[in-house]
Amino acid sequence: KAGVTQTPRYLIKTRGQQVTLSCSPISGHRSVSWYQQTPGQGLQFLFEYFSETQRNKGNFPGRFSGRQFSNSRSEMNVSTLELGDSALYLCASSWGSGNAGELFFGEGSRLTVL
Amino acid sequence: KNQVEQSPQSLIILEGKNCTLQCNYTVSPFSNLRWYKQDTGRGPVSLTIMTFSENTKSNGRYTATLDADTKQSSLHITASQLSDSASYICVVGMIAGNNRKLIWGLGTSLAVNP
Secondary structure, eight states, X not given: OXXXXXXXXXXXXXXXXXXXXXXXXXXXXXXXXXXXXXXXXXXXXXXXXXXXEEEEEOSOOTTEEEEEOTTSOEEEEEOSOOGXXXXXXXXXXXXXXXXXXXXXXXXXXXXXXX | OXXXXXXXXXXXXXXXXXXXXXXXXXXXXXXXXXXXXXXXXXXOEEEEEEETTOOEEEETTEEEEEETTTTEEEEEEOSOOGGGOEEXXXXXXXXXXXXXXXXXXXXXXXXXXX
Protein backbone atom coordinates (compact mmCIF):
# COMPACT_ATOMS: atom_id res chain seq x y z
CA LYS A 1 0.00 0.00 0.00
CA ALA A 2 1.55 3.29 -1.09
CA GLY A 3 2.10 5.92 1.57
CA VAL A 4 1.35 9.62 1.53
CA THR A 5 3.07 11.33 -1.39
CA GLN A 6 4.00 15.00 -1.34
CA THR A 7 5.35 16.96 -4.26
CA PRO A 8 7.61 18.74 -4.77
CA ARG A 9 10.05 17.68 -2.06
CA TYR A 10 12.13 20.83 -2.28
CA LEU A 11 11.51 24.22 -3.80
CA ILE A 12 12.97 27.70 -3.70
CA LYS A 13 10.89 30.82 -4.27
CA THR A 14 11.39 34.54 -3.87
CA ARG A 15 9.35 36.95 -1.80
CA GLY A 16 6.05 37.90 -3.40
CA GLN A 17 5.73 34.74 -5.45
CA GLN A 18 3.13 32.07 -4.85
CA VAL A 19 3.53 28.32 -4.44
CA THR A 20 1.29 25.27 -4.76
CA LEU A 21 2.06 22.05 -2.92
CA SER A 22 0.42 18.72 -3.63
CA CYS A 23 -0.48 15.78 -1.42
CA SER A 24 -1.78 12.35 -2.44
CA PRO A 25 -3.17 10.48 0.57
CA ILE A 26 -3.14 6.77 1.23
CA SER A 27 -5.73 5.01 -0.90
CA GLY A 28 -9.07 4.96 0.91
CA HIS A 29 -8.21 7.83 3.26
CA ARG A 30 -10.67 10.71 3.06
CA SER A 31 -9.02 13.21 5.40
CA VAL A 32 -6.00 15.31 4.56
CA SER A 33 -4.40 17.70 7.06
CA TRP A 34 -1.66 20.21 6.41
CA TYR A 35 0.99 21.36 8.88
CA GLN A 36 3.80 23.88 8.86
CA GLN A 37 6.95 22.97 10.76
CA THR A 38 9.69 25.46 11.60
CA PRO A 39 12.59 25.10 14.04
CA GLY A 40 11.51 26.01 17.53
CA GLN A 41 7.81 26.22 16.63
CA GLY A 42 6.91 22.60 16.27
CA LEU A 43 4.08 21.52 14.01
CA GLN A 44 1.49 24.20 13.40
CA PHE A 45 -1.89 23.08 12.06
CA LEU A 46 -2.96 24.79 8.84
CA PHE A 47 -6.20 23.09 7.83
CA GLU A 48 -7.96 19.77 7.39
CA TYR A 49 -10.06 18.63 4.46
CA PHE A 50 -12.53 15.77 4.57
CA SER A 51 -14.53 14.71 1.51
CA GLU A 52 -13.65 17.95 -0.31
CA THR A 53 -14.82 20.16 2.58
CA GLN A 54 -12.59 22.18 4.88
CA ARG A 55 -13.36 20.80 8.30
CA ASN A 56 -10.90 22.66 10.52
CA LYS A 57 -8.63 25.64 10.10
CA GLY A 58 -5.65 26.86 12.09
CA ASN A 59 -4.55 30.41 12.83
CA PHE A 60 -2.85 31.31 9.59
CA PRO A 61 -3.47 34.34 7.36
CA GLY A 62 -5.65 34.13 4.29
CA ARG A 63 -2.55 33.83 2.10
CA PHE A 64 -2.63 30.16 3.03
CA SER A 65 -5.39 28.24 1.29
CA GLY A 66 -6.14 24.71 0.28
CA ARG A 67 -8.55 22.44 -1.46
CA GLN A 68 -9.34 18.79 -1.84
CA PHE A 69 -10.42 16.99 -4.97
CA SER A 70 -12.93 14.19 -5.41
CA ASN A 71 -10.11 11.61 -5.40
CA SER A 72 -9.01 12.95 -1.96
CA ARG A 73 -5.82 14.49 -3.35
CA SER A 74 -5.18 17.88 -1.82
CA GLU A 75 -3.30 21.01 -2.69
CA MET A 76 -2.28 23.96 -0.58
CA ASN A 77 -1.38 27.35 -1.93
CA VAL A 78 0.59 30.15 -0.37
CA SER A 79 0.35 33.52 -2.09
CA THR A 80 2.57 36.58 -1.70
CA LEU A 81 5.34 34.60 -0.07
CA GLU A 82 7.23 36.07 2.88
CA LEU A 83 10.62 35.08 4.27
CA GLY A 84 8.87 33.64 7.32
CA ASP A 85 7.02 31.13 5.16
CA SER A 86 10.24 29.14 4.79
CA ALA A 87 9.40 25.84 6.44
CA LEU A 88 8.74 22.15 6.03
CA TYR A 89 5.13 21.67 4.96
CA LEU A 90 3.74 18.31 5.99
CA CYS A 91 0.63 16.57 4.79
CA ALA A 92 -1.06 13.83 6.78
CA SER A 93 -3.87 11.53 5.76
CA SER A 94 -6.29 9.49 7.83
CA TRP A 95 -9.34 7.37 7.19
CA GLY A 96 -11.65 9.42 9.39
CA SER A 97 -11.16 12.81 10.98
CA GLY A 98 -7.45 13.47 11.42
CA ASN A 99 -7.97 14.71 14.93
CA ALA A 100 -9.46 11.43 16.09
CA GLY A 101 -7.79 8.74 14.02
CA GLU A 102 -4.19 7.84 13.33
CA LEU A 103 -2.30 10.25 11.10
CA PHE A 104 0.03 9.08 8.35
CA PHE A 105 2.48 11.74 7.24
CA GLY A 106 4.25 12.30 3.97
CA GLU A 107 7.92 13.23 3.74
CA GLY A 108 7.10 16.91 3.42
CA SER A 109 7.80 19.74 1.01
CA ARG A 110 10.66 21.97 2.10
CA LEU A 111 10.05 25.53 0.99
CA THR A 112 12.78 28.14 1.04
CA VAL A 113 11.79 31.75 0.43
CA LEU A 114 14.62 34.11 -0.56
CA LYS B 1 -4.72 27.36 28.03
CA ASN B 2 -4.32 24.00 26.26
CA GLN B 3 -0.63 23.16 26.25
CA VAL B 4 1.72 20.20 25.89
CA GLU B 5 5.16 20.48 27.44
CA GLN B 6 7.93 17.98 26.86
CA SER B 7 11.14 17.39 28.74
CA PRO B 8 14.00 17.25 28.36
CA GLN B 9 14.34 19.43 25.28
CA SER B 10 17.29 17.31 24.15
CA LEU B 11 19.03 14.18 25.36
CA ILE B 12 22.20 12.29 24.50
CA ILE B 13 22.60 8.66 25.47
CA LEU B 14 24.92 5.78 24.60
CA GLU B 15 23.79 2.95 22.39
CA GLY B 16 22.24 0.14 24.40
CA LYS B 17 21.09 2.37 27.25
CA ASN B 18 17.47 3.03 28.23
CA CYS B 19 15.86 6.45 28.43
CA THR B 20 12.56 8.05 29.38
CA LEU B 21 10.98 11.11 27.82
CA GLN B 22 8.33 13.13 29.63
CA CYS B 23 5.16 14.86 28.50
CA ASN B 24 2.91 17.03 30.67
CA TYR B 25 -0.32 18.46 29.33
CA THR B 26 -3.08 20.82 30.36
CA VAL B 27 -5.45 19.88 27.54
CA SER B 28 -9.13 19.56 28.34
CA PRO B 29 -11.38 17.83 27.52
CA PHE B 30 -8.92 15.01 26.85
CA SER B 31 -9.50 12.58 23.99
CA ASN B 32 -6.25 10.75 23.31
CA LEU B 33 -2.48 11.03 23.64
CA ARG B 34 -0.04 10.14 20.89
CA TRP B 35 3.69 9.79 20.55
CA TYR B 36 5.37 10.33 17.20
CA LYS B 37 8.94 9.76 16.07
CA GLN B 38 10.34 12.17 13.51
CA ASP B 39 13.65 11.55 11.79
CA THR B 40 15.48 14.66 10.59
CA GLY B 41 13.93 16.00 7.40
CA ARG B 42 11.17 13.41 7.29
CA GLY B 43 7.52 13.24 8.32
CA PRO B 44 6.50 12.03 11.80
CA VAL B 45 5.65 8.37 12.29
CA SER B 46 3.10 7.24 14.87
CA LEU B 47 4.45 5.15 17.75
CA THR B 48 1.43 4.86 20.05
CA ILE B 49 -2.06 6.25 20.55
CA MET B 50 -3.67 5.97 24.00
CA THR B 51 -7.15 6.81 25.15
CA PHE B 52 -8.29 7.81 28.61
CA SER B 53 -8.73 4.21 29.77
CA GLU B 54 -5.28 3.01 28.70
CA ASN B 55 -2.32 3.57 31.02
CA THR B 56 0.37 1.72 29.11
CA LYS B 57 0.99 0.76 25.52
CA SER B 58 4.01 -0.82 23.85
CA ASN B 59 5.38 -0.81 20.33
CA GLY B 60 8.49 -2.94 20.22
CA ARG B 61 11.17 -1.26 22.34
CA TYR B 62 8.93 1.77 22.88
CA THR B 63 6.57 1.82 25.88
CA ALA B 64 4.27 4.76 26.56
CA THR B 65 2.50 5.35 29.86
CA LEU B 66 -0.38 7.66 30.62
CA ASP B 67 -1.58 9.01 33.96
CA ALA B 68 -4.78 10.89 33.16
CA ASP B 69 -5.15 12.05 36.76
CA THR B 70 -1.85 13.90 36.85
CA LYS B 71 -1.97 14.63 33.09
CA GLN B 72 1.42 13.12 32.49
CA SER B 73 2.79 10.69 29.95
CA SER B 74 6.18 9.13 29.42
CA LEU B 75 7.86 7.31 26.56
CA HIS B 76 10.42 4.72 27.60
CA ILE B 77 12.94 3.45 25.06
CA THR B 78 14.65 0.19 25.92
CA ALA B 79 18.08 -0.90 24.66
CA SER B 80 18.50 2.15 22.44
CA GLN B 81 19.84 1.84 18.92
CA LEU B 82 21.53 4.37 16.67
CA SER B 83 18.35 4.48 14.59
CA ASP B 84 16.46 5.83 17.61
CA SER B 85 18.17 9.18 17.06
CA ALA B 86 15.22 11.42 16.21
CA SER B 87 12.75 13.92 17.62
CA TYR B 88 9.95 12.45 19.73
CA ILE B 89 6.76 14.45 19.77
CA CYS B 90 3.89 14.17 22.25
CA VAL B 91 0.46 15.14 20.92
CA VAL B 92 -2.79 15.41 22.87
CA GLY B 93 -6.17 15.27 21.22
CA MET B 94 -9.18 17.12 22.55
CA ILE B 95 -12.85 16.98 21.64
CA ALA B 96 -15.33 19.68 22.62
CA GLY B 97 -18.64 19.15 20.87
CA ASN B 98 -17.92 19.20 17.15
CA ASN B 99 -14.48 20.74 17.70
CA ARG B 100 -11.62 18.26 17.48
CA LYS B 101 -8.07 19.52 17.87
CA LEU B 102 -4.59 18.12 18.28
CA ILE B 103 -2.22 20.00 20.58
CA TRP B 104 1.40 19.36 19.60
CA GLY B 105 4.43 19.47 21.88
CA LEU B 106 7.74 20.83 20.65
CA GLY B 107 9.44 17.46 20.90
CA THR B 108 12.48 15.97 22.59
CA SER B 109 15.54 15.61 20.40
CA LEU B 110 17.28 12.31 21.16
CA ALA B 111 20.80 11.50 20.02
CA VAL B 112 22.07 7.95 20.47
CA ASN B 113 25.84 7.75 20.25
CA PRO B 114 27.92 4.60 19.64
